[in-house]
Amino acid sequence: MGEGMDFSYGEDLEAIRQTAREVAEREVAPFAAAFDREERFPEAPMRRFAELGFLGMLIPEEHGGMNLGNLALAVVLEEINRACASTGVTLSVHNSLLGSPIVRFGNEEQKRRYLPRVASGEILGAYALTEPNAGSDAGAMRTRAERRGDRFVLNGTKIWITSGDRAGLVVVYAKTDPAAPRGKGISAFLVEPSFRGFRAGKKESKTGIRGSSTVELLFEDCEVPEANLLGTLHEGFKIAMDTLDGGRIGIGAQAVGIGRACLEASIKYAKERVQFGQPIANFQAIQFKVADMGTELDAARLLVHRAAWLRDRGARCTREAAMAKSFASRACNRAADEAVQIHGGAGYTTEFPVERYLRDARITEIYEGVTDIQRIVIARALLQ
Numbered sequence: 001m002g003e004g005m006d007f008s009y010g011e012d013l014e015a016i017r018q019t020a021r022e023v024a025e026r027e028v029a030p031f032a033a034a035f036d037r038e039e040r041f042p043e044a045p046m047r048r049f050a051e052l053g054f055l056g057m058l059i060p061e062e063h064g065g066m067n068l069g070n071l072a073l074a075v076v077l078e079e080i081n082r083a084c085a086s087t088g089v090t091l092s093v094h095n096s097l098l099g100s101p102i103v104r105f106g107n108e109e110q111k112r113r114y115l116p117r118v119a120s121g122e123i124l125g126a127y128a129l130t131e132p133n134a135g136s137d138a139g140a141m142r143t144r145a146e147r148r149g150d151r152f153v154l155n156g157t158k159i160w161i162t163s164g165d166r167a168g169l170v171v172v173y174a175k176t177d178p179a180a181p182r183g184k185g186i187s188a189f190l191v192e193p194s195f196r197g198f199r200a201g202k203k204e205s206k207t208g209i210r211g212s213s214t215v216e217l218l219f220e221d222c223e224v225p226e227a228n229l230l231g232t233l234h235e236g237f238k239i240a241m242d243t244l245d246g247g248r249i250g251i252g253a254q255a256v257g258i259g260r261a262c263l264e265a266s267i268k269y270a271k272e273r274v275q276f277g278q279p280i281a282n283f284q285a286i287q288f289k290v291a292d293m294g295t296e297l298d299a300a301r302l303l304v305h306r307a308a309w310l311r312d313r314g315a316r317c318t319r320e321a322a323m324a325k326s327f328a329s330r331a332c333n334r335a336a337d338e339a340v341q342i343h344g345g346a347g348y349t350t351e352f353p354v355e356r357y358l359r360d361a362r363i364t365e366i367y368e369g370v371t372d373i374q375r376i377v378i379a380r381a382l383l384q
Contacts, residue, residue, distance in 0.1 A: 035211030056119025081257025086211030098125020123168025139183030
């Protein structure tokens with residue numbers, strides 16, 4: 001009958017999950033509120049992840065990585081985001097939006113030059129696609145890259161770039177053929193912050209994931225060596241979309257992690273909070289909320305893991321990644337909303353972490369493709 005379905009993690013993956021969970025509980029969760037309150041970057045956790053190999057999960061062993069794949073990354077991201085979404089998104093972007101495209105599209109020289117430094121944590125990664133007038137409509141970007149001799153000169157502005165002021169390497173997308181139609185004539189470049197004409201601009205003060213650094217990047221006659229063109233000239237949009245398939249799996253995993261934190265906090269509070277002479281967990285209204293949260297989060301995890309499993313096998317997973325990201329992010333926001341409701345007035349204070357979960361959850365429906373764009377992607381795939 002062939003290979004049967006197996007929903008267990010197996011020994012190796014379970015060991016990775018357990019390690020991630022222990023580190024998250026001991027070295028991330030106790031500081032999550034401070035990262036949020038002080039808008040403080042999670043430097044110590046990122047150093048710890050480097051020691052554990054979590055910064056090179058998609059990078060082959062010959063280039064210093066762990067080569068564990070997207071499913072293992074999703075499992076790790078769920079555990080880290082359960083503790084702190086600011087730390088979780090920083091880890092996700094580094095692996096799926098910077099490490100992955102170099103592995104998939106970089107030439108051997110680029111891989112040798114950058115991947116060991118990415119895997120070791122010597123350099124942190126960022127991904128620069130979004131612009132003031134090119135959000136969901138990424139093909140409308142105005143950043144230009146003009147070839148001059150043995151280099152390209154970049155001019156333009158990117159916004160909402162996670163880790164943009166912390167990164168040692170940024171994948172930057174720019175129009176290299178101004179005459180090409182929307183979404184065409186775009187190329188990808190590996191840009192180091194030391195390149196002349198590159199600088200980080202305004203840092204955003206955000207509603208949630210406040211420990212994650214989000215900035216604008218400015219390119220003013222920024223000189224990029226020809227050797228730092230990633231992939232083929234004018235084929236950058238394909239790289240961007242392929243990379244986002246992996247990124248959406250990562251954000252789906254983040255959503256499951258935040259949702260899990262909401263569910264666990266709700267169960268704990270419902271068992272302790274007494275009203276009308278008994279724990280509120282005894283009331284069916286609370287039980288139904290918990291039941292729905294648990295069911296939706298399990299379904300979300302399965303969708304995330306399916307997409308990751310497909311990507312690890314080299315299969316196209318655009319529809320599945322969009323489904324995972326769309327469903328998980330909405331399930332996460334419902335869980336966060338219900339968690340605050342179960343906590344009542346206490347949930348609206350900073351004494352309990354559910355108010356932070358609610359603020360962190362909201363972004364999962366926005367970045368790396370808003371929910372409505374995911375639904376368009378899914379619909380197109382189903383109707384083709």
